[in-house]
Structures are given as structure tokens and as C-alpha cells.
Amino acid sequence: MIRLSTKGRYGTRLMVNLARHHKNSNEPTILKNVSEEEGISIRYLEQIIIPLKINRLVKSIRGAGGGYILARKPTDIKICDILYALEGSCSLVECIEDETFCEKVKTCGTYEIWKGANDLLRGYFEKMTLQDALEICEKKIADAKKKTKVK
Amino acid sequence: MIRLSTKGRYGTRLMVNLARHHKNSNEPTILKNVSEEEGISIRYLEQIIIPLKINRLVKSIRGAGGGYILARKPTDIKICDILYALEGSCSLVECIEDETFCEKVKTCGTYEIWKGANDLLRGYFEKMTLQDALEICEKKIADAKKKTKVK
DNA sequence: AATATTTCAACATAAATTTATAGGAATTAT
DNA sequence: ATAATTCCTATAAATTTATGTTGAAATATT
Ligand code: FES
Ligand code: FES
Numbered sequence: 001m002i003r004l005s006t007k008g009r010y011g012t013r014l015m016v017n018l019a020r021h022h023k024n025s026n027e028p029t030i031l032k033n034v035s036e037e038e039g040i041s042i043r044y045l046e047q048i049i050i051p052l053k054i055n056r057l058v059k060s061i062r063g064a065g066g067g068y069i070l071a072r073k074p075t076d077i078k079i080c081d082i083l084y085a086l087e088g089s090c091s092l093v094e095c096i097e098d099e100t101f102c103e104k105v106k107t108c109g110t111y112e113i114w115k116g117a118n119d120l121l122r123g124y125f126e127k128m129t130l131q132d133a134l135e136i137c138e139k140k141i142a143d144a145k146k147k148t149k150v151k
Numbered sequence: 152m153i154r155l156s157t158k159g160r161y162g163t164r165l166m167v168n169l170a171r172h173h174k175n176s177n178e179p180t181i182l183k184n185v186s187e188e189e190g191i192s193i194r195y196l197e198q199i200i201i202p203l204k205i206n207r208l209v210k211s212i213r214g215a216g217g218g219y220i221l222a223r224k225p226t227d228i229k230i231c232d233i234l235y236a237l238e239g240s241c242s243l244v245e246c247i248e249d250e251t252f253c254e255k256v257k258t259c260g261t262y263e264i265w266k267g268a269n270d271l272l273r274g275y276f277e278k279m280t281l282q283d284a285l286e287i288c289e290k291k292i293a294d295a296k297k298k299t300k301v302k
Numbered sequence: 303a304a305t306a307t308t309t310c311a312a313c314a315t316a317a318a319t320t321t322a323t324a325g326g327a328a329t330t331a332t
Numbered sequence: 333a334t335a336a337t338t339c340c341t342a343t344a345a346a347t348t349t350a351t352g353t354t355g356a357a358a359t360a361t362t
Contacts (some may be wrong), residue, residue, distance in 0.1 A: 002234070002272065004153045004243050004265065006321065016260035030337065039254055043323055046338075063330025064336040079264060083153070092155050103190055106295055109167035109288030113230060113279060114155065120271050121153065128264060137260030144257055157349065181309070194351050197310075214358025215308035 002092065011048045011086040012079065012133075013038050018058060019074045019134045028067025048086070055085035074130040083125060092118040153243060162199045162237040163230065163284075164189050169209060170225045170285045179218030199237070206236035225281040234276060243269040 014034055021029040031049070035042045049068065052058045057077060058068045070077065093114045095102040105111055165185055172180040182200070186193040200219065203209045208228060209219045221228065244265045246253040256262055 002153055002155045002159070002238075002243055008153065009244060009261065009265075012261045012264070013259065020260070028337095032337085041322070044321075046340095047322085050339090060338060061330090062328080062338050064334095065331055066329085066337050068338090087153075092153055093160060107288075107292055108164065109171070109284055109291075110160065110163045112287045112291070113163070113284055114160075116279075117272055117275050120275055121268055124268050124271055128267075133260055133264055136263045137258075140260075140263070141258055179309095183309090192350065195349075197312095198350085201311090211310060212358085213308090213310050213356085215306095215360055217309050217358070219310090 005087065007048055007086050008083055010038075010040050010044065011052060012082050013040070014045060014048060015052070015057065015070075015077070015082050015130055016133050016137055018068060018070050019130050020137070022070045022074065023134070026069075028061045028065070028069050030067040051085045051088075052082070055081070057081060057085055070130075074134055077130040078126060079128045079130070079133065080122065080125040082130070092121065156238065158199055158237050159234055161189075161191050161195065162203060163233050164191070165196060165199060166203070166208065166221075166228070166233050166281055167284050167288055169219060169221050170281050171288070173221050173225065174285070177220075179212045179216070179220050181218040202236045202239075203233070206232070208232060208236055221281075225285055228281040229277060230279045230281070230284065231273065231276040233281070243272065 017034050017038060018029050021027075021033075031042050031045045034040070035045055049058060049060075053060055053068075056071050059071050060066070060068050089097045091097045093102075095105055095108075095111060096115060096118050099105060102108060102111070168185045168189060169180055172178070172184075182193050182196045185191070186196055200209060200211075204211055204219075207222050210222050211217070211219050240248050242248045244252075246256055246259075246262060247266060247269050250256060253259060253262075
């Protein structure tokens with residue numbers, strides 16, 4: 001019904017991936033690795049990371065031995081920041097950010113519905129940080145490992 | 152960040168429009184009127200209403216004097232039903248409904264984030280009915296009229 | 303009963319946007 | 333110099349958004 005674009009999905013996975021490497025070492029992470037780990041083509045990742053760089057969520061280091069690192073600590077990056085960078089806005093329908101987008105805002109019978117949903121979502125994504133995502137992710141992987149061991 | 156498709160937006164406005172006419176008379180509503188009132192091309196409305204008909208949210212009456220009517224009372228139509236009919240699913244990311252959509256679900260660091268957001272949204276749209284939307288809409292229009300009168 | 307009118311139904315197609323791949327230039331470490 | 337890596341530009345494929353054309357069904361009118 002409401003779709004998170006692949007840019008948003010892939011970009012967030014990219015950020016979580018960088019966060020995991022960030023925790024383990026100070027070395028820049030290369031997209032080739034991200035590509036293999038996440039199963040997303042390098043070429044596409046290259047395009048997706050541009051807005052993340054422009055919005056100063058990641059820093060790039062060029063040349064051999066280069067790669068990408070998070071620009072701030074995972075606790076200081078909100079999921080909302082990531083989605084905003086990737087999608088240019090952070091709303092369910094454009095008329096919420098741009099009042100001129102729909103001509104009929106004043107009589108539109110649905111504006112308030114979307115606004116309510118949007119506020120819910122925004123609250124959720126404002127509270128959640130990359131650190132939260134990282135912890136969920138690590139826990140999940142740890143649990144998965146346990147299970148296979150028990151087997 | 153997360154976009155409600157125009158199909159979803161237009162389709163819901165179409166349903167609210169039908170609901171308003173439904174309240175005022177038992178006559179079928181023709182798309183030409185909806186088109187003029189909502190500023191959406193008839194041709195596009197014709198396409199959008201097809202899934203609404205298939206999912207039995209509206210009934211069509213052909214021929215002169217025909218048009219469309221709601222298949223059920225506005226209190227019995229959830230916004231979620233409408234979005235489901237229009238988008239074929241009711242989730243933020245496909246992997247929530249279709250586990251095979253993302254290959255890496257088991258190690259994906261973002262699945263739980265989207266799941267949480269999705270549950271929030273779904274709860275919201277499950278609770279809200281066409282009747283709620285109708286009331287919000289009528290109130291809004293009444294308020295708008297008051298304001299212009301005062302002026 | 304015949305005809306004209308109204309309206310939905312179906313199909314085709316065009317435009318715009320999103321998704322994805324490709325090639326090579328620029329930069330840096332070794 | 334060479335290899336590794338980001339950066340930039342182009343373009344292809346798929347999907348979404350929107351319009352156009354014709355036809356079929358039901359109804360109203362005569
Ligand atoms: S004002 Fe934008 S959908 Fe109604
Ligand atoms: S499992 Fe679908 S986005 Fe991660």
C-alpha cells in the first residue's frame with residue numbers, strides 16, 4: 001500500500017552495514033564488500049551512497065585503501081536522517097511537506113488521514129537510531145548462530 | 152521517504168467522494184463529477200476504480216442514470232481495505248508479506264525496523280473507516296465555509 | 303419496438319519516474 | 333608504474349502515471 005523505495009531500503013541496509021564495520025575497526029569499508037554481504041550491485045550502491053555523502057552521514061576516502069566511513073557515531077544518526085537523505089523528504093504524501101503539491105488541500109477529504117499516519121511514522125523513525133538498528137541486527141545474527149549450533 | 156502511490160491517494164479520495172454522495176442521495180455517482188470535484192482525469196479514475204470494484208468496495212451500474220455506489224456502509228469500509236484493494240498488499244516493504252522477497256531476511260539488519268513501522272501503520276489504517284474520513288472531511292469543509300462567512 | 307443517450311468496459315499507447323547496469327576518469331597507497 | 337577504489341556520466345529496463353479510442357451494456361425517449 002505504502003512503499004518504502006528500494007533506495008530507502010538499500011540505503012538503510014548500507015548504513016547498518018557500515019555501522020557494523022565501524023564498530024569492529026576504523027578502516028574504511030569498501031562498497032565491494034557491502035555489495036557481497038548485502039547482495040546489492042556495486043553500481044547501484046554507488047548511486048545510493050551519493051545522497052548519504054551529500055547529507056554528511058558518511059565520508060568517502062578515495063583511492064586505494066579508501067572506502068566509506070560513518071560521519072558520526074551510530075547513536076547520533078537517526079533512521080529518519082537516512083530516509084530524509086535518500087528520499088529528499090520524510091513524508092507519506094508530498095502535500096504534507098509542500099502545501100502547493102495538491103491543489104485541493106483545503107477541501108481534500110483525505111489529507112488528515114495521511115497526516116495522522118505520517119506523524120506516527122515520523123515519531124517512530126525520529127526515535128530510532130542507527131545504534132538501535134545495529135543492536136537489533138547483532139542480536140538477530142547471534143540468535144541465528146546459536147540455533148545452528150544447537151542443531 | 153515512504154510514498155503512498157497516487158493510485159492509493161486518488162483511490163481513497165474517490166471513495167471519500169462516493170461516501171459523501173452516498174450520504175446525500177441514493178443515486179449512483181458518475182466519474183465525470185468525481186473527476187471535476189477532485190481534479191483527477193476521468194480516464195485515470197476509470198483505471199483506479201477497477202480494483203475497487205473487483206474487491207467489492209464499490210458497485211457499478213451501467214447505462215443512462217448509472218454510475219458507482221459504495222458496496223457497503225462507510226462504517227463498514229476500513230481505509231486499510233481500500234489501500235489493500237489498490238495496492239494489492241498492505242505493507243511498507245514486500246518482505247513482510249512475502250518472506251521470499253528479500254533473500255537475506257535472516258541476517259537483514261533492517262527488517263525489524265520496517266516491521267515495527269508497518270505494524271504502527273497497519274494498526275492506524277485498520278482502525279480508521281471511511282466514515283471517520285467522511286466526518287473529518289465534512290467538518291473541514293464546514294469550518295472553511297464559516298471562515299469565509301466571517302470575512 | 304426502435305433509437306438515441308448515457309455510462310461503464312477494455313485495450314492501446316505515451317510520458318515520467320524508478321530501478322539497475324556499464325564504462326571509464328580521477329585519486330591515492332604501495 | 334600499478335592496483336585499488338571512489339566518482340561521474342550514460343543508458344537500458346521496468347514500473348508507475350496518465351491520456352486516447354473504441355466498444356458494449358443498460359436505460360430513457362420516442
Ligand atoms: S491534499 Fe494531498 S492528498 Fe489530499
Ligand atoms: S529483509 Fe527485506 S529489507 Fe531486509
